[in-house]
Amino acid sequence: MASRRVFLSQSLGVAVLGGTMPSFFSQAAAADPLPALGVSIDPRNVLVVVQMGGGNDGLNMVVPYSDDAYHRVRPAIAIDDKSALKIDERIALNPVMGGLNELFKEGNLAIVQGVGYPNPNRSHFEATQIWETASPERPVSTGWLGRYLDRIVPASTADSAQANLFTAVTLGDTVPAAMIAQHVDVPAIGALSTFQYNSGKDTASRLTAGRLYDGARAGQSPYLEMIETTARTALRGGDILKAKIASYKKTVTYPTDAFSQQLALAAQIIGSDVGTRVIFVSIGSFDTHAGQRNQQDRLLGYLSGGLLAFQKDLAAHGNADRTLVLTFSEFGRRVSQNASNGTDHGTAMPMFALGAKVKGGVYGEHPSLTDLDHGDLKYNTDFRSVYATVLEKWLARDPSQIISGGFGQLAFV
Amino acid sequence: MSKLDTSTDPQVGFRPPGTLDIATALERYNGPFGRRQAAHLARRTGFGPTPAEVDGLAAHGVEGAVDSLLHPREPEIDFTSYPDSAKLFDPKVRNVTAVMWWLDRMLRTKRPLVEKMTLFWHGHFATSINKVPANYMVGQIDLFRSQALGNFRTLLLSVSKDPAMLIWLDNRYNFAAHPNENFAREIMELFALGLGNYTEDDIKAGARAFTGWTLDKDGHFIFREALHDPGMKTFLGRTGPWNGDDIINIIVAQPIHQRYLCRNLLEYFVYSDPEPALVDALAQVYALSGYDIAKTVGSIIRSNVFYSTRAYRALPKSPIEFTLGLLRYMDVKQVPADMPGWLFRMGQYPLAPPSVKGWDGGPTWISTSTLLARFNLVNRVVKAAPPRPAAAAPAMSPASAPNLNFFAAMTPDVVVAQAGGLDPGKVLETIVAGALQDDVTSDVRQTLRDYLNSTGATLPVPFGPENYQEKVRGVLALVLNLPSNQLN
Numbered sequence: 001m002a003s004r005r006v007f008l009s010q011s012l013g014v015a016v017l018g019g020t021m022p023s024f025f026s027q028a029a030a031a032d033p034l035p036a037l038g039v040s041i042d043p044r045n046v047l048v049v050v051q052m053g054g055g056n057d058g059l060n061m062v063v064p065y066s067d068d069a070y071h072r073v074r075p076a077i078a079i080d081d082k083s084a085l086k087i088d089e090r091i092a093l094n095p096v097m098g099g100l101n102e103l104f105k106e107g108n109l110a111i112v113q114g115v116g117y118p119n120p121n122r123s124h125f126e127a128t129q130i131w132e133t134a135s136p137e138r139p140v141s142t143g144w145l146g147r148y149l150d151r152i153v154p155a156s157t158a159d160s161a162q163a164n165l166f167t168a169v170t171l172g173d174t175v176p177a178a179m180i181a182q183h184v185d186v187p188a189i190g191a192l193s194t195f196q197y198n199s200g201k202d203t204a205s206r207l208t209a210g211r212l213y214d215g216a217r218a219g220q221s222p223y224l225e226m227i228e229t230t231a232r233t234a235l236r237g238g239d240i241l242k243a244k245i246a247s248y249k250k251t252v253t254y255p256t257d258a259f260s261q262q263l264a265l266a267a268q269i270i271g272s273d274v275g276t277r278v279i280f281v282s283i284g285s286f287d288t289h290a291g292q293r294n295q296q297d298r299l300l301g302y303l304s305g306g307l308l309a310f311q312k313d314l315a316a317h318g319n320a321d322r323t324l325v326l327t328f329s330e331f332g333r334r335v336s337q338n339a340s341n342g343t344d345h346g347t348a349m350p351m352f353a354l355g356a357k358v359k360g361g362v363y364g365e366h367p368s369l370t371d372l373d374h375g376d377l378k379y380n381t382d383f384r385s386v387y388a389t390v391l392e393k394w395l396a397r398d399p400s401q402i403i404s405g406g407f408g409q410l411a412f413v
Numbered sequence: 414m415s416k417l418d419t420s421t422d423p424q425v426g427f428r429p430p431g432t433l434d435i436a437t438a439l440e441r442y443n444g445p446f447g448r449r450q451a452a453h454l455a456r457r458t459g460f461g462p463t464p465a466e467v468d469g470l471a472a473h474g475v476e477g478a479v480d481s482l483l484h485p486r487e488p489e490i491d492f493t494s495y496p497d498s499a500k501l502f503d504p505k506v507r508n509v510t511a512v513m514w515w516l517d518r519m520l521r522t523k524r525p526l527v528e529k530m531t532l533f534w535h536g537h538f539a540t541s542i543n544k545v546p547a548n549y550m551v552g553q554i555d556l557f558r559s560q561a562l563g564n565f566r567t568l569l570l571s572v573s574k575d576p577a578m579l580i581w582l583d584n585r586y587n588f589a590a591h592p593n594e595n596f597a598r599e600i601m602e603l604f605a606l607g608l609g610n611y612t613e614d615d616i617k618a619g620a621r622a623f624t625g626w627t628l629d630k631d632g633h634f635i636f637r638e639a640l641h642d643p644g645m646k647t648f649l650g651r652t653g654p655w656n657g658d659d660i661i662n663i664i665v666a667q668p669i670h671q672r673y674l675c676r677n678l679l680e681y682f683v684y685s686d687p688e689p690a691l692v693d694a695l696a697q698v699y700a701l702s703g704y705d706i707a708k709t710v711g712s713i714i715r716s717n718v719f720y721s722t723r724a725y726r727a728l729p730k731s732p733i734e735f736t737l738g739l740l741r742y743m744d745v746k747q748v749p750a751d752m753p754g755w756l757f758r759m760g761q762y763p764l765a766p767p768s769v770k771g772w773d774g775g776p777t778w779i780s781t782s783t784l785l786a787r788f789n790l791v792n793r794v795v796k797a798a799p800p801r802p803a804a805a806a807p808a809m810s811p812a813s814a815p816n817l818n819f820f821a822a823m824t825p826d827v828v829v830a831q832a833g834g835l836d837p838g839k840v841l842e843t844i845v846a847g848a849l850q851d852d853v854t855s856d857v858r859q860t861l862r863d864y865l866n867s868t869g870a871t872l873p874v875p876f877g878p879e880n881y882q883e884k885v886r887g888v889l890a891l892v893l894n895l896p897s898n899q900l901n
Contacts, residue, residue, distance in 0.1 A: 122598075123602060123608065124768060124770070125608075125768070126608065129421055173759070173760045173780065173782055174760050174780055174783070175780055185781075187780070188781055188783070189781070190758050190782045190786070194758055194782065194785060194786060194789065195782055197789065197792075199792050199887075199890070200792070200796075202887050204867050205864070205887050205890060208860060208863075208864045209788065209894060212860055212861075212891060212894070212895055212896070213896060221427075221429055221727045221728075221900060222426070222427050222428075223427060223727070223728070223729045223775075223779070223899075224896055224897075226776060227779055227784070227899045230781055231784050231788075233781050234781035234782070285543060289582075289583040289586075338586070338593055339586055339588055339590065339593065340593065344593065344595065
């Protein structure tokens, strides 16, 4: 067995300079010796993680509309009181998010306010690594979802013909840090139509291609083994996915943007009985240093419209009760607007948890807009508490096996 | 002492096995220089050589070959004949036109190393059409090309005044009254020093130094003194009334900068996660050269470590290397209009790196879906049948594609003629030698011969006059899809 996952785990000792690794980072994570928690939790539950790449401005997504300070520091980019979609007497949703407002009113949207972590990092890359590895203190090479996968997929079967290739799926062209595991290879699926070997009528070519990807030799480039393993997975997985997913009938029309189309595919995968537990979806370009309103409003519109269609699609196929969506971004943005009608890299932000089984409402405190840390919001809920909540209450795993340090849990599940 | 933080480099862990002989690593290589060594040099310094180009480089010998790459004497192709070149600097130029323009240069250039370094700088100073209008992107690529093998200090200064960069990292809005820190942060984190080698205070001081570096109404660089903060700043331990030029001089003088850039060059040309001792040795060459890129790259591609077995096929091909290498081997004369869509699915849409960090490269090129895209691209090019227009990425697909009906001039008849007849064994050896310099094991050869000789429902007779067209295209696809063709 060899792929990115293994080689990264070999380099872990280099990455963790001078630190003592918690055991769960270094364990080979063979079949989990401990039983899963929460026997009443549906073992078919699915977690859909939505990455809002670039650093989403939380204050214009969940708007503290009643706070004078908000309007004072954002004269050009504030959401006006009239159009804001009011949640309560303090906060409102951005007016482009009618879909999510609808889901909130139905009690299916939890808003977790003021999420962050100590000593926040303002680099896109480091902050993304921190969120995706759930390890702010030191770099580690596996993602939080990857460590979950290592727990639920026995290492001994990870590369066998019986292994489920679709336990976790990335919708997109590259696997994010969150999905990097030690022994589970996560397929990246850009689109169904492209996720298969296409040699037309020449079926001998497909068979021969399979044979040609067996057998790297010791002492060769570590890339060779990785390429061969990944290719075998790809060839086999394409055949399986095509066969299984063909019968799924879409009942909902999704918006045409790329993000919503990815959610349509996610619903198809969830509904197609390929044993998927985790799906990672991304929507990008939230890095609004200039001209923020146009750009962020457009993206939040995609987010909201796509997620509303997704919920309806899931419900129509009886999958709403076993699907939970969690959104995150690598950081929020500065409280004050900058000179370009944008905002620079900041800190805390809200997260959304969404689903038929989610206990809708507002969790955590909205951070003060005047009691700031160098111009930035102070967090009050650690993002690892949100992860721990989902791991234990939704995916039935002991979070202490997956996330370093003990974190209190929230009540949204 | 400051150090390189490699903890977020996904290529860590992919260093080739074996031991570096640091004493001789950067000394000039004087071993054999045949077709394999020439092809290795050509793959790393270009976009996949044709068999004829390999023979040409091999005939030069290593010194002559390296010299021809660093100081090309052959006149460059006249690219003004490109169909859309007149539109390139028009503000309304379409993104895909700019992408096709660049891919065409990579396909046809007589100066592959210049273009390969242009691509390196594009990844290094990663700027994207997702924010910057395409005409500015074309200008930036032209800038990279003109200084591809020049002086890094000069290049960094030029990039700091480049309109595309001023737009990309918002320095056009960096004014004394409201400093914008985006550019100051990235010039240190990504362009010159690497993470951990500066403080948040250095970013603030750097941002103040670059205040007033902005664009005029025509989109050209202008220094607006009224918007500049002339006050004292302490930057990387030095205090003065610094402006942007001073900041760049202070940055490039940092020893950590020399190692940072040299490590990136080694990962581009030699292998992943190079040994710190090798990085330090190259950093000395670079520093002594006065930041001369040609001398530094020349030192790499003449060196023992470059021609060592540890470096041979030790890097995964980037999607651009894979695609252009395929087109060039198959003798496709013009970049097919659906190539940007394929590159998007393989994870490297030119002019649109995924973030300010550029492309991570190495293992991140390899995923199930990117490999399937590579396989299917090969299957499509060897057959050279017109694609359905919908096959391109929706957001970026060309609306009026002029050349969907491309064809590969490396036809089965050409292959058979090169092989000297309709002999399956000779056909296979011709392809394996031309495409892969014989880097194929005997087991794999046997499997490929079995394919050529197999019968089946769609091809009911063994290799022969009736079906050699299909069989030769089929075996071309299988060879070009071999694991060794994924490695550069």
